[in-house]
Amino acid sequence: MSKFLSLMDAIKFHPFVFQALATFFIFWIIHKWFHKPxxxxxxxxxxxxxxxxxxxxQLMSSLPHHNLHRLSRKYGPLMLVHLGSMPALAVSSMEGARAILKTNDLSFADRPTSWVAKKLFYGxxxxxxxxxxxxxxxxxSICVLQLLSNRRVDSFRAIRKEETSLLLKKIEDSSGVLNLSQMFFEFSNGMISRAMSGHKFSEGENGKKFVSLWKDVSSSVGAINIGDFIPWLSWVARVNGFKAKVQRVAKELDEFLELVIQGRMGRTREEKAKDIDLNKYGENFVDIxxxxxxxxxxxxxxxxxxxKGILMDLLEGGTHTISIAQEWMMSEMLRHPEVLKRLQAEVRGILKDRVDITDHDLEKMTYLKAVIKETLRLHPPIPLPLHKARNDVKLMGYEVSxxxxxxxNIFAIGRDPKIWDEPEKFNPDRFLNSSIDFxxxxxxxxxxxxxxxGCPGISFAMANIEYTIANLVQKFEWKLAEDGKELDMTERQGLHVGRAVPLLALASKYQF
Structure with missing residues (x-):
């Protein structure tokens, strides 16, 4: 009963809804009495x-990937749950994931859509x-060939180096506590927006407005709209103001993207020829x-x-996937100083007296790659990717409509004791002599x-994560802002699961 009341509070029900619920409950009892499944x-x-x-x-009152993980221990790795009237299959095993994403990939190649996602992502x-x-x-195909291919990722090397240099300069110039969560967000958003459009969306005349707008986008995407699962309660979003908020955000977002597009559409060949960024970095994705x-x-x-929809996909995915991985990686290393020291020894040992890190250097950093894999095992940025069955299919002996x-549940698979030894422990060594990749x-x-x-931007994400983290551990010594106090590792609720509280740290420049 307490969970039911928590749900009522979470979606801010209007008092009249209880009368509607009581009426619906009576009809439900009658239906169950006369209808045999x-x-x-x-x-x-x-x-x-x-x-x-x-x-x-069980999904709205706390972090759903945790609740589904807990329930799977009792009901099994394939579990049918009901989101209102909508049946949903929760998959918490490696075998189940393989059966869906490989054996029956075509049958599950659709994505479910929510009202919020349709409004904000032009679905x-x-x-x-x-x-x-x-x-x-x-x-x-357009996204992969024109922005996310290995060739294109290599072409962004200059932007990656410039953005990382700006990040390092901010840290060096700071004399106090650093909000690494905010810094990683600014880096990843600047990187993807420059790769897409040739400039940072967070700068210039509309920069502050964009940052505020993007916070509203993130909070809206992470919210659960009860009307998606119980259509006759769609009106609740109007009563509690959620619908009005999403419509406002969608309107402002469309106006912003329209400005981005109009700023590139009317240019002549002569104007493009004079474009410094175009000559230095090549044609950007918006122009393509x-x-x-x-x-x-x-x-x-x-x-x-x-x-606009493709730009939103890339901006949202490129910003959150990279920044969340970076903040969890630094969080785990600050919690485990021995891991941080070992990674610093590897990076500094490979570089010796050199300051600049090259792609060739990164290839040699096996412990860096192990730390990244271990971070992604424990903290996948999107722990519950969703699919939808396109047809009736038999899955591991069960019928799926x-x-x-x-x-x-990628989170649950990463903590499965049948796969991983001491699954709750942060131990990069498990990947040093392993061929397992992500x-x-x-x-x-x-x-x-x-x-x-599957995400087509793995190469883009890894190139940025490896380069920035290697530079951070090479050039600075790190410790928690509150030395001696245990770091809060609470997750925030939403599609992308980052830290609930910002990661605060202190840095001092390493003397080469």
């Missing part, structure tokens, strides 16, 4: 559910929310998308909303998911 299908085990809301109370005209098909393949849109190279399905949502072929470690819907 079809026992012909073998369904996965399921925890008890409440009337109307199903198992929503289904983007990549992340677009249903599987030719339009989705075209858009993903606009060329495709204006030439109609991909047909009528590629409209201006597709341009078309339209069922599927949540792959590129989607080893299903015990899939922080970027796998299959058709």
């Amino acid at each position: 079809n026992g012909s299908k073998k369904l996965p085990p399921s925890p008890p559910k409440l009337p109307i809301i199903g198992n929503l109370h 289904p005209k983007d990549v992340s929310l677009s249903p599987y098909g030719e339009n989705w393949r075209q858009r993903k 998308l606009l060329d495709i849109y204006q030439s109609n190279a991909y047909g009528v399905s590629f409209c201006k909303e597709s341009v 078309a339209g069922t949502w599927v949540a792959i 590129k989607g072929q080893d299903f015990e470690l899939i922080p970027f998911s796998s299959g058709r819907r």
Whole structure:
């Protein structure tokens, strides 16, 4: 009952809703009395559910990946939960992930969509929310070839070096406590926005407005809208102001993206020829998308909303995935000073008297790669990627109906004692003599998911994470801002799971 009341408080119900719930509960009892369920299908085990809301109370009142992990210990690695009237399959094992993301990849190649995501990400005209098909393949191909391929990632080396230098300068000039969470956000957002458009969205006349707007985007995406799961309660979002907030954010976001697009559309060849960034870094992604849109190279399905949707996908994914991985990595090293010292010894030993780190140097840093893998095992930036069944499918002996949502609990797989020795312990050594990688072929470690819907930006993310962390541990000595006090590792709720409280630290420059 306490969880049910917590749900009521979480979604800020209007008093009249209790009358509606009571009425609906009576009809539900009558329905259950006269309706006998079809026992012909073998369904996965399921925890008890409440009337109307199903198992929503177990997902809305705290961190859902933790709750599903706990429930899976009792009900098994394939577990059917009910989000209101919506059936959802929670998958918490390596074998289950492989069965969905590899064996039956095509059957689960769609993504479920929420009202908020559709409003903010132009779904289904983007990549992340677009249903599987030719339009989705075209858009993903554009992203991979023009921004996220290894060749393109290499071409961003100069931007990566400049942005990292700015980060290092901020740290060096600071004389007090550093908010590393904020610094990592600024770095990753600056990196992806420069790669996309040639300039930082957080700077200039509209910079402050963008930063504030982006905070609203993140909080809106991380919220749960009860109307997505119980349609007749959609009005609650109007009563508590959530709908008005999302509509405002969507309008301001569209106006911002329109300014970005209009700033690049009308340029002549002569103006492009004088573009310093264009000559130094090559054609940026916004220009490439606009060329495709204006030439109609991909047909009528590629409209201006597709341009905006793809930009949102990349901006949101590129900002949060990188910054969250960086802050968890530094958090774990500050909690485990012996790991930090060992990584510093590796980086400084490879560099010797040199200051600048090259890609060739990074290739030699095996302990750095082990620390990154161990961080992503314990702290995947998106612990519950969602899929949706496109057709009826038999999965590991159970029947899964078309339209069922599927949540792959990457968090639970990374802490499975059947796979990992002492799974709760931060121990990078486990990866030193291991061939396990995070590129989607080893299903015990899939922080970027796998299959058709796996993240295409792994190379982009890793290039930035490796380079920045190597520079931070090489050039500075680090300690927690509150020395001797245990670091709070609480997670925040949302699609991307970062720290609930900022990571604060002190840095002193290393004397070479």
